[in-house]
Amino acid sequence: MTINEKQDELIEEFEYLTDWVDKYENIIQIGKELPLIDEQYKQDKYLIKGCQSKVWLYPELRDGRVYFTADSDAIISKGLVSLIVKVLSGFSPTEIRNADLYFIDRIGLKEHLSPTRSNGLLSMVKQIKLYAIAYDSSLLNR
Amino acid sequence: MTINEKQDELIEEFEYLTDWVDKYENIIQIGKELPLIDEQYKQDKYLIKGCQSKVWLYPELRDGRVYFTADSDAIISKGLVSLIVKVLSGFSPTEIRNADLYFIDRIGLKEHLSPTRSNGLLSMVKQIKLYAIAYDSSLLNR
Amino acid sequence: MEVNTENIVKQFLYQGEPVAQQFPALHQSVYGKPLIYFDNAATTQKPYSVIHAISDYYSTINSNIHRGVHYLSQKATEAYEVSRNTVASFINARSSSEVIFTKGTTDGINLIADTFGSYAVNEGDSVIISAMEHHSNIVPWQIMCGKRGATLKVIPMNEAGELLMDEYEKLLDETVKIVAVTYVSNTLGTVNPVKKIIELAHLNGTPVLIDAAQAVQHISIDVQDLDCDFLAFSGHKMYGPTGIGILYGKEEWLEKLPPYQGGGDMIKTVTFKGTEYNDLPFKFEAGTPHIEGAITLKSAVDFITELGMDEISAFETGLLHYASTQVREIPRVEIIGNAIAKTSALSLSVKGVHPYDVGVLLDKMGIAVRTGHHCTQPVMDFYCIPGTVRLSFAVYNTTDEIDRFTESLQRAINMLV
Amino acid sequence: MEVNTENIVKQFLYQGEPVAQQFPALHQSVYGKPLIYFDNAATTQKPYSVIHAISDYYSTINSNIHRGVHYLSQKATEAYEVSRNTVASFINARSSSEVIFTKGTTDGINLIADTFGSYAVNEGDSVIISAMEHHSNIVPWQIMCGKRGATLKVIPMNEAGELLMDEYEKLLDETVKIVAVTYVSNTLGTVNPVKKIIELAHLNGTPVLIDAAQAVQHISIDVQDLDCDFLAFSGHKMYGPTGIGILYGKEEWLEKLPPYQGGGDMIKTVTFKGTEYNDLPFKFEAGTPHIEGAITLKSAVDFITELGMDEISAFETGLLHYASTQVREIPRVEIIGNAIAKTSALSLSVKGVHPYDVGVLLDKMGIAVRTGHHCTQPVMDFYCIPGTVRLSFAVYNTTDEIDRFTESLQRAINMLV
Numbered sequence A, B: 001m002t003i004n005e006k007q008d009e010l011i012e013e014f015e016y017l018t019d020w021v022d023k024y025e026n027i028i029q030i031g032k033e034l035p036l037i038d039e040q041y042k043q044d045k046y047l048i049k050g051c052q053s054k055v056w057l058y059p060e061l062r063d064g065r066v067y068f069t070a071d072s073d074a075i076i077s078k079g080l081v082s083l084i085v086k087v088l089s090g091f092s093p094t095e096i097r098n099a100d101l102y103f104i105d106r107i108g109l110k111e112h113l114s115p116t117r118s119n120g121l122l123s124m125v126k127q128i129k130l131y132a133i134a135y136d137s138s139l140l141n142r
Numbered sequence C, D: 001m002e003v004n005t006e007n008i009v010k011q012f013l014y015q016g017e018p019v020a021q022q023f024p025a026l027h028q029s030v031y032g033k034p035l036i037y038f039d040n041a042a043t044t045q046k047p048y049s050v051i052h053a054i055s056d057y058y059s060t061i062n063s064n065i066h067r068g069v070h071y072l073s074q075k076a077t078e079a080y081e082v083s084r085n086t087v088a089s090f091i092n093a094r095s096s097s098e099v100i101f102t103k104g105t106t107d108g109i110n111l112i113a114d115t116f117g118s119y120a121v122n123e124g125d126s127v128i129i130s131a132m133e134h135h136s137n138i139v140p141w142q143i144m145c146g147k148r149g150a151t152l153k154v155i156p157m158n159e160a161g162e163l164l165m166d167e168y169e170k171l172l173d174e175t176v177k178i179v180a181v182t183y184v185s186n187t188l189g190t191v192n193p194v195k196k197i198i199e200l201a202h203l204n205g206t207p208v209l210i211d212a213a214q215a216v217q218h219i220s221i222d223v224q225d226l227d228c229d230f231l232a233f234s235g236h237k238m239y240g241p242t243g244i245g246i247l248y249g250k251e252e253w254l255e256k257l258p259p260y261q262g263g264g265d266m267i268k269t270v271t272f273k274g275t276e277y278n279d280l281p282f283k284f285e286a287g288t289p290h291i292e293g294a295i296t297l298k299s300a301v302d303f304i305t306e307l308g309m310d311e312i313s314a315f316e317t318g319l320l321h322y323a324s325t326q327v328r329e330i331p332r333v334e335i336i337g338n339a340i341a342k343t344s345a346l347s348l349s350v351k352g353v354h355p356y357d358v359g360v361l362l363d364k365m366g367i368a369v370r371t372g373h374h375c376t377q378p379v380m381d382f383y384c385i386p387g388t389v390r391l392s393f394a395v396y397n398t399t400d401e402i403d404r405f406t407e408s409l410q411r412a413i414n415m416l417v
């Protein structure tokens, strides 16, 4: 599946959830599928800035693809990061940095992209793109 | 004539001037009747604060009555101070300090009593009352 | 604490109608649910009287003040000074020249921290604040102490969220140049014994600044009775417009302090050699002020006065007790801040649940609460929590809304654990 | 200077209608005469779009910003940041984090004077301003120089009201830490060669603050093209609400400067030990900002953009030329300020007549002009006059109004001499 196919799948999944509370119920569920970050990486270095809750995100490059693990102390933030990880994890740095994440708006989470500092979806996306750029330009090859 | 009779006279005089410009024409005329301050007293000491224009006011106690002379570099301010001098000059300190200057409102000059700092009618009245109080309590007997 | 919920007024009536009808913003749905606005400590909604006063101002007398001889300018100046007088009576200031228009509480506190700092604080001196201050009553003092080489001392509090007055007394020594404490805690709802705090400070010869941002809309304030030296609050938290606030200061202090900002209106004469400053209150109002805000703050004060501050206090305390009783019934919910004297703000912590999650879900159910540290990080550190879910009440809230809140909270918790 | 008054546009049309129709306050009588408002340099009137935007804000999304997860707070935050972006494009800032919401021009200049002073000015250093500055661009520098032991140097001007660039160059030495000049003189109407001023300062390694209070509503501004380091202006002089202004600063400077006020929103973390400041632009926006003002400033900018800044400039210059030509016909009247590059403000002096008298009589004839020193006392001292009668134009003024003005002025003079 491509990034866009993954996005479309999510859009379809959310389409039937007309009530906002149901949407969030689903986000919480998706959070449970998040590949969890190893406890040793729960450091400030991997903390995403701009969240009212704490979100840690850890990237790993394997065979030219980036895999993410993450966690949060808040369940909804965990759901949000899980959505993004679901869509972007396992792709090449180039694919990730070029990805247009239209699904966020389409499933009604655009509010989380506003430049408020109370939530961190925007920061999560930014951070992931920064990792991808760094890998892409071999700045962070290990 | 009492202070109030003088006020009533002025009120009557202005009553027939319905146009604002005519009122001010009259104020300018009245300014020409102002007993002018002696040049030697045109000092900061006799300057009234709070005017966009300069107004000098000089009090003199003779036989228990206060006489005022004044001047201004602006013609309308001169008219305004002249109105007040007309009403209050030649009375005893007690009469002056107790005077209720209702004519100002009645001839439509209330705006000049507002606490803005661009005009000085309020400051003129205050200063005259201060002089009267000072004479009354013999603080300023010469 | 057992509260008799029978006696609690369900809603505040104004001329026989629910007062909420005066507030247009309350009559909307968010996410398809009717809005319940419980974020009043952040900012209140505005009654029609204030909104209309703003439109009226801009449609009629809008003009720059103090300097113009023309009609509009005279009218605007008059309205501006009338509003100042209204505020002066509202807090019972001796004179309206003790009432300075600022941008808000933060601006007022910064003004005093900066000017008082230059005037009276030197190397080795100290400043006292309390453990429950808003960042706006911490950071200005930190900055000032940093500049002047002074120390910041903190009155500690107990678990209930009450200041330890014994400890306060011990902190009061000859190094203390000023005490700055909040009247009401925006996070815990604690009403501090400010009168006692002021009395003790004065025995030490120390002036006191009261942060009244969370008091002025809930409690009747008499600055002469309190005998505070400075007091600051914001218009937007008391049904008034944004961008305007009040700094009260005793005339003797304001006369002594150097000016804060320089500019038009705060001067008498300017030459390149030097400047003579204007009389109070203008000395502290540099530049064109927020004329609209200052003039229409009067409408907000009038609104409060018309409802009656005592009635407001009684009603809001009723709501607070009602809500406290209700939430105690919900498993896992704990009230943060259990002072005996409390008003209007109710902070909750839900065991095992992040406050952010609760806030997001309540929002989706149409209920606006605030989550986070509420600009009081040291309070969060004290309780070792990442934040709280805070409800804060205003006159237009109702017990029905609290009922819907408790149901929604229960539903959110069920989803989250 | 002979102006061809044939080509002058009589009034500005907006969608085929006189633009004045957009301004409710213009349609009133004072003292029984239809109002003519020529006091625009003090503050402009507001179009319906701005007034309605304010009512809308308070009737819908009113909420505190940046900290709330709830719907209203998100909406208000979004609108606040959208407005910042709009302003950033309007002045062509590199990034919206270079755009700081202030209380007004005076607040912005004080912010820089204070923080730049602490950062870069020491004993023996100097600051350059000009002979035609508004008090708001004099006093903050005087205060700062007083605190830091620095000297204030003044670029002189000629009789026409033009800065002497040669003298400026001579003043620029290694002691000069900052230059602060006005783009347009509020008294003389002079448009200063700020681009050249900035260029010369930069050759000396000195940053420049531009006071754009009287420029931003009349002249298209591109901060990148000007290459100014700081630029300040007020909302209320550009058809926007009171109590809001903009401080533009180059990111590299704003990053370096210490914060100005302390409080909520400008911090990342606070403990009693210390505080970590927030990123730009929030570092300089302490406390609850003037949310209404910031959000609705966008409507004012949109209004200007829709009319077109070039069209506005051309029209207003036309009015200025028309008025200048007309008043020259009146005996005793002299124009104060005869720079070649002028915009929108026309100061008059009447031989043997006090400006206050003229102002009072014009007011009674329904015409609002400003009289006095216009917060530029040094300019009055330069010309040895007690003040001027100043007309200042906005888009809604017309040549018919100027005709009525000249008749009225003639009548006033006849009464006064």
Ligand SMILES: Cc1ncc(COP(=O)(O)O)c(C=O)c1O
Pocket (backbone or CB within 6 Å): C264, C287, C288, C289, D041, D042, D104, D105, D106, D107, D134, D136, D137, D182, D184, D185, D186, D211, D213, D214, D234, D375
């Ligand atoms: C040139 C100039 N600078 C600064 C200011 C001060 O602006 P404000 O009073 O809005 O702070 C003004 C307006 O009075 C001005 O004309």
Ligand SMILES: Cc1ncc(COP(=O)(O)O)c(C=O)c1O
Pocket (backbone or CB within 6 Å): C041, C042, C104, C105, C106, C107, C134, C136, C137, C182, C184, C185, C186, C211, C213, C214, C234, C375, D264, D287, D288, D289
């Ligand atoms: C106790 C307290 N102090 C100060 C402030 C700061 O008020 P403002 O943001 O209006 O300046 C607030 C409000 O946030 C507060 O609750």
